[in-house]
Amino acid sequence: MKLGFLTACLPDRSLEDIVTWAALHGYEALEVAAWPNLGSRPFTATHLNAEGFGPGDADRVSSLFRGHGLTLSSLAFYDNNLHADADERQSINDHVMSLIDAAALLDCPTVGTFVGRDPGKSVAENLRMAEKVFPRLVDHAGEKGVKLVIENCVMEGWHPDGYPGNLAYSPELWEWMFDLGLYLNYDPSHLLWMGIDPVAAVRPYIDKVAHAQAKDIELFPEKRNRYGWPGIAVERRDPWNVGWWRYRVPGLGQVDWVRVVDALYEGGFDGVLSVEHEDPVWGGTEDRIETGLQVAHRTLRPLIVA
Known part of the structure; x- marks a missing residue:
């Protein structure tokens, strides 16, 4: 297993700068953010431009990683592949296709994305739509020797x-995804706030975990007593502020990383555990983000066999 991080936490840094910093601070891999230019949307970045990405670009990026002794673990584009707007949905699906092509040129094993959802339709209706949308993406990934991984973020x-x-967001849905030929980018933090034991949930499916993310979470049960599980309802000005939990870097929340990492090892996972830094305490400036990444490294590095 190798320890890496998702580059989206440093959207204004160049890939070259991030690779240099990561190698200097003991990281072994990077999950590279590869969204198209989306303006100010949070937790996204474009550190690799998939459109028009060719062999020369692949040589440059591969040389950069090789020169610093780092692994490129995944290309990351977490967007709504079931978007309610048909044109937007097609654009997102097409970008995933471009990332699969780029990953193949880079010998990068995975491309990460979301299933998504049309909120105007039931879960059952969305699943039927996904069963029409994803075969094209899964087949193309298979032809290119790339695995398409889905993060279990609730969004x-x-x-x-x-x-x-x-x-x-649940093992029930993971089984449905696996039937489509998709793999899991396992993140324990999302399971914890949904009341699911992250270790018990993943144990039967570790052979389907092609990539893993390390994000922690801090829960405030006394606030949940006011809002209930879905969170703030009356004055929810920020759709992402549930009101009774927040993400943290590993070591500052309630995920039991000893159990999580041990379960991954026991199940035979030998891929990359990638820190996804969305901690509001250690965010806001690049210096604080770097500190958060160092906290995560100090937490996880002793648990990963060198």
């Missing part, structure tokens, strides 16, 4: 009432 901010906006 509650995509639903007007704070319900799941990404239909990959």
